[in-house]
Amino acid sequence: MWKNIFDWLNERLGLNDLQKSLLERPEPKGNWWNTLGSASLFLFILQGLTGIFLTVYYTPSPDHAYDSVNYIMNDVAFGWLIRGIHHWGATLMVIVVFVHMLRVFVTASYKYPRELTWLIGVGLLIATLGMGFTGYLLPWNQRAFWATTVGTQIAGTVPFVGEFILKALRGGPDLSALTLQRFFAGHIWMLPAVLVGLIGVHLFLIIRHGESHWPKKED
Amino acid sequence: MPESLSRRDFMKVSVYFVGGIVGATVGLPAVGYLIDPALGGVAKEAWIPLGKLADMPEVGKPYPFSFTRVQVNGWERTATSHGGFVIRKSDAPDDLVILNSRCTHLACTVNWKEEERVFLCPCHDASFDAEGAVLDGPPPRPLDRYAEFRVTEDGILEIFYKEG
Ligand code: HEM
Ligand code: FES
Numbered sequence: 048m049w050k051n052i053f054d055w056l057n058e059r060l061g062l063n064d065l066q067k068s069l070l071e072r073p074e075p076k077g078n079w080w081n082t083l084g085s086a087s088l089f090l091f092i093l094q095g096l097t098g099i100f101l102t103v104y105y106t107p108s109p110d111h112a113y114d115s116v117n118y119i120m121n122d123v124a125f126g127w128l129i130r131g132i133h134h135w136g137a138t139l140m141v142i143v144v145f146v147h148m149l150r151v152f153v154t155a156s157y158k159y160p161r162e163l164t165w166l167i168g169v170g171l172l173i174a175t176l177g178m179g180f181t182g183y184l185l186p187w188n189q190r191a192f193w194a195t196t197v198g199t200q201i202a203g204t205v206p207f208v209g210e211f212i213l214k215a216l217r218g219g220p221d222l223s224a225l226t227l228q229r230f231f232a233g234h235i236w237m238l239p240a241v242l243v244g245l246i247g248v249h250l251f252l253i254i255r256h257g258e259s260h261w262p263k264k265e266d
Numbered sequence: 267m268p269e270s271l272s273r274r275d276f277m278k279v280s281v282y283f284v285g286g287i288v289g290a291t292v293g294l295p296a297v298g299y300l301i302d303p304a305l306g307g308v309a310k311e312a313w314i315p316l317g318k319l320a321d322m323p324e325v326g327k328p329y330p331f332s333f334t335r336v337q338v339n340g341w342e343r344t345a346t347s348h349g350g351f352v353i354r355k356s357d358a359p360d361d362l363v364i365l366n367s368r369c370t371h372l373a374c375t376v377n378w379k380e381e382e383r384v385f386l387c388p389c390h391d392a393s394f395d396a397e398g399a400v401l402d403g404p405p406p407r408p409l410d411r412y413a414e415f416r417v418t419e420d421g422i423l424e425i426f427y428k429e430g
Contacts, residue, residue, distance in 0.1 A: 103300060123302045124302040
């Protein structure tokens with residue numbers, strides 16, 4: 048019976064082809080530095096999964112945010128693990144994305160025809176930093192509160208429009224429930240949506256152009 | 267037999283095997299995390315003191331009482347108030363009826379009307395007699411009773427309260 052079910056699925060999904068293309072393809076003759084993009088992607092997916100799990104208990108309200116994070120850490124089975132992965136994964140992701148960009152810079156892979164891939168990469172870095180910035184406020188502890196106070200204050204020093212940017216980020220002149228709610232919305236909906244879109248185009252361009260060759264002595 | 271197992275097949279089996287182990291180490295905690303609040307949660311119970319029995323001397327007179335229970339749900343606490351009446355049926359210290367003042371129709375709180383000697387529900391005009399039996403109105407059953415009670419050594423009347 049299992050064989051029948053497998054055959055039925057296989058005929059429609061092409062599982063054999065899938066196995067072939069994923070597991071039985073020849074090893075790429077690359078360089079370990081070229082794996083950093085895939086590592087970034089993996090970390091993004093990991094953050095997405097652990098993030099979705101955190102939203103099962105996390106509450107973006109000044110009355111409950113701190114307590115709900117405490118609850119995740121102390122009372123929920125494996126809550127410490129899920130939050131721990133999300134917490135350290137966030138830092139690791141920023142580092143990995145940044146080193147990925149450094150390697151593209153050092154190997155000069157941003158040149159024709161890959162300028163657009165590079166520009167989109169800049170967007171990816173900014174969006175990732177945005178994830179870190181918005182996520183940092185969510186536990187609503189002292190450190191989170193003052194870090195965001197300082198961060199938005201810095202944004203407020205932009206000439207002419209600074210005042211407006213500060214109010215737009217905070218949802219008013221001060222840090223409040225509105226700030227927490229809009230940071231949460233940005234953190235779980237808007238920035239991830241931007242990241243997914245940018246990653247899609249980034250990967251499309253990489254498949255289209257193939258890997259740039261590793262620079263030789265003559266280059 | 268080692269001869270019949272090619273390097274390629276060995277790798278294939280290893281990848282699925284390791285993948286399975288990794289999947290389980292990640293998947294099981296994930297399931298535990300999701301269902302955690304559904305585990306635990308045995309009904310909470312307690313003896314609630316209502317006051318000195320000596321302060322409720324009159325036979326047939328409903329003495330009101332109230333108490334508050336705090337429920338902790340995750341990171342949130344909800345306080346619920348409960349109330350009722352103690353009625354002596356005779357002078358014997360264990361001959362008591364302890365009623366819950368929550369109407370059995372739709373949960374409004376009933377009040378004692380001394381002139382008519384009935385409990386009246388303000389919501390749909392139900393009335394109950396002094397022992398909680400329905401006299402009139404929509405309630406499907408008599409007022410609930412706290413059936414388990416005891417009097418401590420210092421003469422305090424306590425009821426046994428069970429959540430849910
Ligand atoms: C894509 C990269 C992501 C990065 C870099 C990132 C970064 C962060 C950071 C720095 C924090 C604060 C962590 C802490 O102090 O414990 C955080 C918290 C949080 N993140 Fe993310 N995150 C990402 C993706 C996501 C996604 C996709 C979701 C949900 C769909 C999510 C949901 C949450 C939630 C609910 C919290 C609050 C709980 C907590 O503070 O532990 N995150 N994130
Ligand atoms: S709730 Fe008491 S009569 Fe309807």
